[in-house]
Amino acid sequence: MTLFALDPRLEADTLAIGNWPLCRVLLMNDARYPWLILVPRRVGLVEIIDLGPSERTMLMEEIARASEVLRAWPGVTKINVGALGNIVGQLHVHVIGRSPSDPAWPGPVWGHSPRRPYAAGEAEG
Amino acid sequence: MTLFALDPRLEADTLAIGNWPLCRVLLMNDARYPWLILVPRRVGLVEIIDLGPSERTMLMEEIARASEVLRAWPGVTKINVGALGNIVGQLHVHVIGRSPSDPAWPGPVWGHSPRRPYAAGEAEG
Numbered sequence: 001m002t003l004f005a006l007d008p009r010l011e012a013d014t015l016a017i018g019n020w021p022l023c024r025v026l027l028m029n030d031a032r033y034p035w036l037i038l039v040p041r042r043v044g045l046v047e048i049i050d051l052g053p054s055e056r057t058m059l060m061e062e063i064a065r066a067s068e069v070l071r072a073w074p075g076v077t078k079i080n081v082g083a084l085g086n087i088v089g090q091l092h093v094h095v096i097g098r099s100p101s102d103p104a105w106p107g108p109v110w111g112h113s114p115r116r117p118y119a120a121g122e123a124e125g
Numbered sequence: 126m127t128l129f130a131l132d133p134r135l136e137a138d139t140l141a142i143g144n145w146p147l148c149r150v151l152l153m154n155d156a157r158y159p160w161l162i163l164v165p166r167r168v169g170l171v172e173i174i175d176l177g178p179s180e181r182t183m184l185m186e187e188i189a190r191a192s193e194v195l196r197a198w199p200g201v202t203k204i205n206v207g208a209l210g211n212i213v214g215q216l217h218v219h220v221i222g223r224s225p226s227d228p229a230w231p232g233p234v235w236g237h238s239p240r241r242p243y244a245a246g247e248a249e250g
Contacts, residue, residue, distance in 0.1 A: 046203075047192060047196070047203075047204050048185075048188065048189065048192060048204070048206060049189050049192045049193060049196070049204070053186065053189075056185045056186070056189060057182045057185060059185070060173075060181045060182060060184070060185040061178065061181070063173065064173065064174050064178075064181060067172060067173060067174045068174060071172070071174070078171075078172075078209075078210060078211055079172050079173070079174070079208075080207070080208070080209045080210075080211070081173060081206075081207065081208040081209075082205070082206065082207040082208070082209070082233075083204075083205070083206040083207070084203075084205045084206075084207070084233060085203060085205075086203055086205070086223060086230060086231035086232070087231050098211060105211060106211035106212050107211070107235065107236040108207070108209060108233045108235045108236060110232065110233045111232040111233060
């Protein structure tokens with residue numbers, strides 16, 4: 001039996017928030033953007049279509065839940081959702097709160113510039 | 126009664142493929158990438174969470190359908206899915222077939238470089 005394990009790069013770049021019914025929920029350790037990452041806790045997934053229909057529905061509802069959290073964040077005016085995986089192969093979905101005053105606006109955040117980790121205590125609360 | 130109308134910028138940058146149950150399906154007029162865009166045919170949508178749960182499930186299944194089409198495309202090794210909308214506000218979802226030999230790899234295609242339209246007849250068949 002193979003157990004779910006988070007990709008080491010995702011683990012290094014994020015802070016764990018907890019588990020939702022399908023996904024491990026991570027906070028990207030980049031203080032410039034409110035940025036959640038959802039990782040379905042299944043072994044060997046690469047694409048969204050590696051999930052079956054009922055799990056895809058769960059994933060969509062967890063994307064919606066993350067979006068609602070971020071839409072309530074101060075300053076957020078747009079939600080960006082993306083599943084790329086060109087660098088980290090393990091299926092993961094980014095849900096990011098964007099603002100016209102953020103560094104990458106209006107472009108995508110991926111590949112824009114190195115992340116700026118939260119200071120000690122800054123990601124709490 | 127307000128009828129669904131495609132954003133003029135999406136219309137200018139794409140070729141219409143047809144309608145699926147929820148979405149207008151478009152082919153991005155960029156010969157460098159097999160790139161579909163799904164636009165839910167509802168008025169006034171900006172975010173995925175502007176759709177209700179059952180329509181979100183439909184959207185996910187149309188994302189899956191587009192992904193299956195693109196995964197079968199010659200040379201495609203990865204699917205990228207994204208809903209950004211920082212420039213064009215009308216809700217639309219990109220589903221893109223990627224390859225390590227494409228111009229933007231491994232970065233995102235959005236904002237990378239100007240599109241290269243298909244030559245006459247090239248997008249048919």
